Every structure is written in structure tokens, then in C-alpha cells.
Amino acid sequence: MPGPALLGVPWLASVLGSMLSGLIAFFARFMAAKWAMIAAVITAITALTTGLFATMEGLIAGVSVAFPGDGTWGLLVPNNLSACVSAYLSARIAKWFYGWHTAVLQWKLV
Numbered sequence: 001m002p003g004p005a006l007l008g009v010p011w012l013a014s015v016l017g018s019m020l021s022g023l024i025a026f027f028a029r030f031m032a033a034k035w036a037m038i039a040a041v042i043t044a045i046t047a048l049t050t051g052l053f054a055t056m057e058g059l060i061a062g063v064s065v066a067f068p069g070d071g072t073w074g075l076l077v078p079n080n081l082s083a084c085v086s087a088y089l090s091a092r093i094a095k096w097f098y099g100w101h102t103a104v105l106q107w108k109l110v
Contacts, residue, residue: 041105052098059087 063083 038109041109044105045102048098048101052094055094056091059090063087 063080
């Protein structure tokens with residue numbers, strides 16, 4: 001008589017189904033948080049890269065405006081030395097800022 005033996009099958013299926021759905025929900029919540037963090041880091045690095053690119057473009061535009069076009073260079077020091085030095089120092093600071101922030105974002109992923 002297989003009747004009494006089959007009475008426990010729906011109960012076992014419901015217990016296993018609820019355990020499996022709980023496990024899937026836990027992993028989905030964990031992966032959603034991980035994917036959200038990765039998406040935020042990618043967005044932040046994209047914004048930092050765009051900012052660094054815009055800064056470098058602005059510095060190059062500032063030096064090219066101040067560049068003496070008529071060939072009147074001094075023997076050792078050009079007329080736009082202050083613009084060149086300030087562009088160089090600004091570029092170094094922007095590069096440091098970019099490197100430091102991308103390193104912090106990479107540490108957050110680990």
C-alpha cells in the first residue's frame with residue numbers, strides 16, 4: 001500500500017522548497033549589494049577620469065593661449081614660464097588626486 005508513504009512527499013517538497021527559496025533569496029541579496037558596489041565604483045572612476053581629462057584639456061588650452069607665437073623666446077627662459085610651471089604643478093596635483101581616489105575605490109572593492 002503506497003498511500004501512507006506518499007503522504008510525506010508534499011511535506012518534504014514544501015520544506016525543501018522553502019529552504020531553497022531562502023537560500024536563493026540570501027544569495028540574491030548578497031549579489032545585489034556586491035553588484036551595486038561595483039556599479040558605484042565604476043561610475044566614480046568614470047567621473048574621476050572625465051574630470052582628469054577635462055583638467056588636462058584646460059591646462060593645455062591655458063598654456064597654448066599663453067604660448068608666444070611670434071618666436072620671441074628668451075635665451076633661457078620663455079615669456080610664458082609661469083603658465084608652464086603652474087600647468088605642470090596643476091597636472092601633477094590632478095594626477096595625484098586621481099591616483100589616490102582610484103586606489104581608495106579599488107580598496108573598497110576588496
